[in-house]
Amino acid sequence: MPTGQRSSTPGTHRAIWHAATTHIENNLDGLLSVSGIAHVALTSERQLQRVFAAVGDTTVREYILALRMGRAEELVLLTDVSMSAVARQVGYGHASAFIKAFRLHHGVTPSELRRRHRDVAIPPVSSGSV
Numbered sequence: 001m002p003t004g005q006r007s008s009t010p011g012t013h014r015a016i017w018h019a020a021t022t023h024i025e026n027n028l029d030g031l032l033s034v035s036g037i038a039h040v041a042l043t044s045e046r047q048l049q050r051v052f053a054a055v056g057d058t059t060v061r062e063y064i065l066a067l068r069m070g071r072a073e074e075l076v077l078l079t080d081v082s083m084s085a086v087a088r089q090v091g092y093g094h095a096s097a098f099i100k101a102f103r104l105h106h107g108v109t110p111s112e113l114r115r116r117h118r119d120v121a122i123p124p125v126s127s128g129s130v
Contacts, residue, residue, distance in 0.1 A: 069105040
């Protein structure tokens with residue numbers, strides 16, 4: 001190994017990835033920072049960023065956003081909770097910031113997605129065909 005470089009094993013990367021992603025998944029409703037996640041994963045911020053690039057082909061912030069938007073989509077489609085409640089459950093303090101982020105990520109507002117999903121009805125089975 002060249003002088004001045006630390007060894008990085010795939011096992012170490014997997015351990016950091018697992019600790020970081022588990023923490024993120026379990027705390028989507030809270031404040032998540034790169035420094036806080038690095039602390040939980042027992043690594044530096046820079047090493048955490050390298051691991052996310054190498055293992056996940058993403059950044060820490062992009063990973064958090066994708067998870068939050070995925071969870072938000074599930075809540076919008078599968079529940080009747082208000083957009084304010086969805087926003088809080090995925091880590092947004094204000095519904096307006098959540099709605100803007102959701103629209104940028106999904107291309108529609110959460111209310112529009114919910115409305116479109118509910119407008120797609122399964123045709124009823126006619127009693128004569130049974």
